[in-house]
Amino acid sequence: MSFINYASREINCKIVYYGPGLCGKTTNLQFIYQQTAPEAKGKMISLATETERTLFFDFLPLSLGEIRGFKTRFHLYTVPGQVFYDASRKLILKGVDGVVFVADSHEERMDANVESLENLRTNLREQGYDLDKLPYIIQYNKRDVPDAMAIEDLRRELNPAHVPEFEACATSGEGVFETLKAVAKLILIDLKKGK
Amino acid sequence: MSNPTLVMYEEESREVNDALERLLKEANATVIFLVDKNGQLISGVGETERFDTTSIASLTAGNIAATGGLAKLIGEKEFSILFHEGEKDNLHISIVCGRVILVVLFDSRSSLGLVRLRVKKSSEELSAIFQKLLKKSEERVRRSSDFSFAEITDDDIDNLFS
Helix, strand or coil, X not given: CCEEECCCCEEEEEEEXXXXXCCCHHHHXXXXXXXXXXXXXXXXXXXXXXXXXXXXXXXXEXXXXXXXXXXXXXXXXXXXXXXXXXXXXXXXCCXXXXXXXXXXXXXXXXXXXXXXXXXXXXXXXXXXXXXXXXXXXXEEECCCCCCECCHHHHHHHHCCCCXXXXXXXXXXXXXXXHHHHHHHHHHHHHHHCCC | CCCCXXXXXXXXXXXXXXXXXXXXXXXXXXXXXXXXXXXXXXXEEXXXXXXXXXXXXXXXXXXXXXXXXXXXXXXCCCCCEEEEXXXXXXXXXXXXXXXXXXXXXXCCCXXXXXXXHHHHHHHHHHHHHHHHHHHHHHHHHHCHHHCHHHHCCXXXXXXXXX
């Protein structure tokens, strides 16, 4: 649910990065934070455990520039990926405008990918959303690992609806901005339609 | 969708700011923020420049969401008031109209009792404004043909990323 402020001429939208534990959601946000000009970003907040695992969420506010005199601001959130933090994940999906599903390319993480995607669908449904109607992108992360699964296999399991997809390596930044741009664009197109 | 897009118009924005300015004075507060439950800052009055308002908005919404989750687990609908006491500064956080969050920061020049009393009065005023605003937004969405964002072109969107 975006927030349009005619008084300050701003459009605010919320993007949530979802995916199994250790798939690279926080790394995506960290790369975006590092590569963005200071005037276009706010402070990045990470509510993490002492071992740097996300406990509640990471948050990064970004300004993308103006569109027809309106400043566009995107609030990027990650969810905690570990299975037992499901109550927290549900909370973060409230008011979401667009979702990025970050999949782990490691072969042994395939079950975790499938489980997390199913969990995303269930949690969205509980909030009254339908994943098939939301701006939604899939990112196949960790393409650089030696045992990375073939894209065709990942696609068959995780992207039967053929939503836009990107290959990425979040630690080096490959594919990170492409993913962000794609989801931001889908959100603005939805807004244009007056959804 | 579970919630319609929240739209703030200039008229209501002025009314909200007036109500917040009055509360700031009457409660002797340092700064007051109004935040959407999804973490978007709607308005702020007082010494706002001293604070990272975007982060405060996001964390307040996270806080309300987490305590709301706790409330449900013990069979409550929500906890409508939260109070955080610090050494010098305190935060009084309350839910208005079930939809927006009112954050009042105050120090020893005020007191919890005074803040609670004044917040209660202001909440009624703010509720009325937001109810009016939500109705107006819904009507605007229904008449989507005059929704100015429909005029956004694909080129406008592409230009953002060039």
